Ligand SMILES: Nc1ncnc2c1ncn2[C@@H]1O[C@H](COP(=O)(O)OP(=O)(O)OP(=O)(O)O)[C@@H](O)[C@H]1O
């Protein structure tokens with residue numbers, strides 16, 4: 140699928156400025172950029188959630204996983220009903236297993252879950268929609284490192300098994316580097332650099348990409 | 361008078377009045393019904409007398425009895441009018457979210473026009489068209505109430521309709537009608553019900569007004585408005601005959617309004633500030649306070665009914681000017697630990713501890729005010745900490761007014777100063793804005809500024825940057841550092857992100873299944889971590905050299921739920937080093953090198 144000349148404007152402010160980006164079938168494109176650079180607006184436009192100009196071609200059954208697990212689940216619906224809404228009641232247990240949550244959680248309400256547990260429910264819900272394109276907006280930024288690893292492995296597994304096409308948005312270049320085949324760097328609403336992952340990470344062409352690389356938290360070495 | 365009773369006195373008064381009205385409606389007619397209609401030719405048009413405290417009417421009927429009996433009819437009519445108005449309003453208000461775009465705009469326009477139309481005119485017009493009498497009046501008042509309800513429903517629905525969970529449902533192809541009944545209506549029911557109470561008071565007054573104008577209840581029926589209408593011509597001669605029904609109407613109207621108001625405020629409050637949990641039972645062996653610690657926690661346990669114990673005998677200390685990171689995976693009890701320190705564990709949780717001291721004093725002995733100034737809490741979701749209806753500056757000022765008795769101008773000046781202090785651009789202008797007009801990072805700055813309104817000795821920050829982007833995250837972390845260095849406050853920084861903690865903090869406390877499993881200086885994280893869980897956490901962190909062709913080293917299995925933690929080491933089912941002993945016997949936290957403590961049998 141391909142995003143062509145997409146722009147999003149809020150009043151006089153241009154959040155996304157003429158972005159063209161191709162997401163190959165079965166590929167994972169990583170989108171990185173700073174706060175307010177327009178990543179989430181681009182994601183929402185691709186999902187048809189905000190008005191935009193330009194076009195999104197060839198994307199069927201787009202599902203999205205949101206950044207904030209506190210706002211993305213209906214507080215009055217149980218986990219089971221939330222997941223069943225797209226996938227049907229029979230799939231609930233399998234989907235919970237996919238995101239490594241025990242089946243007993245199906246009867247709980249979001250307020251009875253910790254933040255990380257909520258995010259995993261949101262991922263299960265999106266997977267239940269059998270997405271042709273999955274837009275993941277900072278889905279690991281509120282997850283534990285241990286779970287983050289599992290989710291990243293899961294993301295890669297889904298790509299390999301189901302040929303899942305994904306737009307994977309994250310502020311962490313290390314995370315994006317691990318899952319994405321192509322990395323796009325966004326700055327002030329524009330794409331400043333797009334290229335194969337190893338190239339962008341290994342020989343960053345744009346100054347802003349280098350700043351992002353420097354911001355990756357490091358523990359080892 | 362305590363703070364609670366001062367704050368809630370109007371609500372209590374409202375509840376008492378409303379309850380009294382309900383009782384009157386039930387018992388009034390059976391008790392005084394006969395007297396209210398007994399005609400007495402000898403006592404026509406009298407003023408107040410011992411036998412007739414409110415006088416009599418033109419047929420000699422006792423007016424006090426009539427006022428008491430009319431309560432039922434007045435309330436029933438008000439209920440009917442409110443029900444009609446609410447149903448019509450809610451239907452009208454939800455139309456825009458189910459209709460196609462063009463029709464939706466028409467519905468919105470209609471509501472806007474109706475809201476702008478004077479309510480009384482609308483009521484009178486409807487009443488005249490539908491015919492004089494009780495039915496017309498009820499329909500008229502219903503029509504007058506409906507636009508307000510429609511507007512409220514519309515605004516609430518629009519807010520919920522933009523929520524992420526509604527977007528998610530829409531993308532899953534859930535039909536519009538189902539989105540409305542499942543996602544939108546249940547989430548706006550609460551404010552609508554509160555509004556209903558207030559509308560009831562309004563309907564009561566409105567109906568009385570209609571009857572008073574001769575448009576409402578017609579004889580021989582009577583409600584308060586009708587009694588007022590009949591008594592009014594005599595008001596200069598015998599005022600009591602009109603004042604009785606007038607007082608009844610006013611009292612009932614005020615009662616419903618007070619109650620509705622108090623309910624609405626209580627509902628707004630529960631989602632923002634929770635009541636403090638009562639002082640926990642103190643286990644013995646508290647010992648002497650640690651003089652070098654601002655926060656001292658020993659054997660803190662949080663339990664929920666049903667054997668669910670998310671925090672188990674947790675101990676930690678934080679020294680002045682020190683940032684201690686509390687890490688652990690989701691559900692390990694980090695947030696509940698923070699909540700327990702702030703006295704915010706939600707009902708029905710119970711908190712016990714051997715020691716929980718802030719500046720050397722047991723937190724249970726601190727007043728709300730002392731705790732409010734000594735402790736600043738910053739949460740993951742800044743919106744939850746800010747009231748959406750109030751301006752940012754006013755909310756900050758409120759802290760100084762409530763906790764320190766500062767006067768309004770001084771509090772406001774300080775609020776703007778603090779906002780500037782956390783590097784919020786244009787603090788003057790931002791102070792006059794509402795929270796939703798600020799970006800996520802700005803809101804979090806505002807919350808930190810709020811914490812700085814007092815002079816906090818301890819800052820507890822629970823995932824303050826998780827919802828923020830990396831660059832903003834760095835700015836907020838730098839700000840926290842700055843604040844700590846400047847104020848010398850002790851800080852407990854909670855995060856699931858061990859890399860962030862490693863960069864920001866002086867010391868790291870690792871939690872697993874409600875217990876501390878390792879404690880070490882942040883600088884030793886990279887190569888000095890000893891507990892298998894800490895090591896696994898670090899290994900599962902991807903960096904720029906991670907091999908992309910192999911799966912990330914995760915930790916297989918899941919953390920046990922707080923109700924299913926066994927006797928032994930809670931990590932045993934996932935631990936590569938586990939032995940038979942680990943399953944049955946729990947390792948204690950013991951010293952392991954300088955500044956480090958580990959709870960593991962296999963670490964020697
Ligand atoms: N009100 C409650 N009633 C019952 N159980 C609860 C309640 N609140 C939290 N829990 C449970 O207590 C455990 C610890 O929750 P807590 O919110 O402290 O985790 P956390 O470490 O902050 O996780 P996260 O990183 O996801 O925020 C979880 O298993 C959670 O499901």
Ligand code: SF4
Pocket residue numbers: 891892893929930931932933935936937938939942947959960961962963
């Ligand atoms: S005590 Fe045993 S099970 Fe627990 S962490 Fe140590 S080796 Fe693993």
Ligand SMILES: [Mg+2]
Pocket residue numbers: 253254694695822823
């Ligand atoms: Mg938490």
